[in-house]
Structure formats: C-alpha cells, structure tokens
Amino acid sequence: MDQRFTAVETQARHCWALGGRYWEFVLNTASYVAGFRISGGDAPCEGCLEDFAARWQQVPDTLIGGLCAPPPCGAAHVTGLIFTRHMERLLQLTFRLPAPDAAQAEARELSHWSQLRLDFVVAGVSSCGTTSLARTLEQLEGVVFSREGEDDFFFRHDRLLPYRSEVDHFNRQWLSKLGPVPRIRGLRHPGLFHSHRIRLALKHVPALKALVVVCDPLSRFEKVFWQYHLCKVPGRPNQVPAERCVSSVTSAVQ
Structure with a gap:
C-alpha cells in the first residue's frame, strides 16, 4: 500500500x-x-x-x-x-x-489530500467512546464538525488520491459553518483507525491532529466473551444481535 x-x-x-x-x-x-x-x-x-x-x-x-x-x-x-x-x-x-x-x-x-481544509479528526475503535468525545467537543464554541454524526468522507471509494470535485465540495462546506468567529474544523468516524489507506491520507493533511480513542483490550475481550454466553443461554432471548454472536470461545479470542 x-x-x-x-x-x-x-x-x-x-x-x-x-x-x-x-x-x-x-x-x-x-x-x-x-x-x-x-x-x-x-x-x-x-x-x-x-x-x-x-x-x-x-x-x-x-x-x-x-x-x-x-x-x-x-x-x-x-x-x-x-x-x-x-x-x-x-x-x-x-x-x-x-x-x-x-x-x-x-x-x-484527481486532487491531493493536502488540499483538504481540516484541523483534526476523532478516530478510534467502535464503542470505545468516540461518539462521547465528539459530542463533548461539539459543545465548545471554537469547534465545528463536518457533520453532526459520523462522516464517511474517507470511505466513499478506495482510491489512493481524492477526486478534485470531492475536495472542493468538502472545503466549501465550511463557508456556511465557520461564521465570523475563528473555529477549528473537525471530522469524526470510529473506522478511520482501521484503514491503512485512510491513515496514509490523513498523514498528508497539513498540521492535522488525530484524536484516537481506544479501549482496554481486556475489557473488550470480556465483553465479546460474555456476548458468546448470552447468545447461547437456553430459553433466554438473545441480548445482542445474532450477527454479533460468536460460535466459540476460540473465535471470540480471534
């Protein structure tokens, strides 16, 4: 890559x-x-x-x-x-x-990632507090996000460089959001951490700051382990969606 x-x-x-x-x-x-x-x-x-x-x-x-x-x-x-x-x-x-x-x-x-007007991103692992951190930052007067929720801008395609039309549209959005008061511009999505391509892209955005939220690995494993048991308890309704159940303790570790 x-x-x-x-x-x-x-x-x-x-x-x-x-x-x-x-x-x-x-x-x-x-x-x-x-x-x-x-x-x-x-x-x-x-x-x-x-x-x-x-x-x-x-x-x-x-x-x-x-x-x-x-x-x-x-x-x-x-x-x-x-x-x-x-x-x-x-x-x-x-x-x-x-x-x-x-x-x-x-x-x-095509354009280049260095042309993006973006000051910081909130990245991390899903269900580890990314949303909570972003909501806290949204309360600050000097901070504005590209969207109210998760922004999938970097996931729209798998190209190594962005299209110029996308970069122009992304940069124009700030005109209606910044106003007269100077504000720093952010984007949030918990999946940014997982993609090597996106990490390379973020690396080329000038002066970009990345806030990466991670979980304690032991607590994350414990959560997955108990999901396996909750899915298998006889006579009891599933506590989590079926697609998130694992087939064995071994698969939970993997």
Whole structure:
C-alpha cells in the first residue's frame, strides 16, 4: 500500500509541477473493443486484425490509470483524445482508435489530500467512546464538525488520491459553518483507525491532529466473551444481535 501510494503521488506531483491536471481514467475494455467496426478491407496491412485483437487481450477487463493533461483539457478531451493517443502508443498501433462513449469510459480529475481544509479528526475503535468525545467537543464554541454524526468522507471509494470535485465540495462546506468567529474544523468516524489507506491520507493533511480513542483490550475481550454466553443461554432471548454472536470461545479470542 505504501509503495502504491508513493508511486501514484509521485506521478501526480510531477504532472502538477509541469502545470498539468492529473486525471483518473476508467475504461470498460470489453465494451470498448466490442464496439469496434473494422472490416478486413480497412486493415492497413496483412494480419493486422488478428494482431490487433491479440494486443487488446493483454489489457485488463477494467483498465484504471492516471493521465496528465494540459490545463485547458476537460473530461471530454481526456476520454476522446488523450486516452486514445495514449493507447495507440501503448499498443504500438499504426492507426487511430475511436473515442469511447460515456458508457465505456470515464475521466475524473484527481486532487491531493493536502488540499483538504481540516484541523483534526476523532478516530478510534467502535464503542470505545468516540461518539462521547465528539459530542463533548461539539459543545465548545471554537469547534465545528463536518457533520453532526459520523462522516464517511474517507470511505466513499478506495482510491489512493481524492477526486478534485470531492475536495472542493468538502472545503466549501465550511463557508456556511465557520461564521465570523475563528473555529477549528473537525471530522469524526470510529473506522478511520482501521484503514491503512485512510491513515496514509490523513498523514498528508497539513498540521492535522488525530484524536484516537481506544479501549482496554481486556475489557473488550470480556465483553465479546460474555456476548458468546448470552447468545447461547437456553430459553433466554438473545441480548445482542445474532450477527454479533460468536460460535466459540476460540473465535471470540480471534
């Protein structure tokens, strides 16, 4: 994960340093290739069609990549021109590829976690006091949260970099919440602690403070252990949802 993140970030920063815009490109390869209309008489050389099909078999069914485009280019330019030229070079083709339609390809501009306007997060382990801490902080005049409850902003997708539209929307929300009094901006979600990808993202938010709430491991184990027994008591209704029951003491330890 660390190496992938570094590789993607390096490519994006190099693009931005050149004054470009960095885009994520997603192609439904099977749908795109199935839409080709090339007859034998159109082939520029003998055996080209067979070779062309063989080259596309090396491309994943869903192709996801990053492309650097000049500042004036929008999503339509990326899908209709830059992508096709890139694939022509990648596959070493001697003829022009058709532009994919909207159902076959999508381009979205990427941003960086460092562009988020966020001062702190309340993270931790579920049922360990994350909500109580956040509610206490909400009472302070100098603190404002992105949402009243848990904010799933970092869980909306599994990309290593955020989409620019998401970052812009996240940052704009503070305009209606901050008011004339300076306030620090926070986000809370107990699941932030569990995701390596999200921890990498938070690491790149400038000057971000993370409040991590954890539980005593022995008390947490005791709770799970007794849930196992409460689920198994004959003639007594379950005290916890069935999906939270464990099948054995061993599974409770795991």
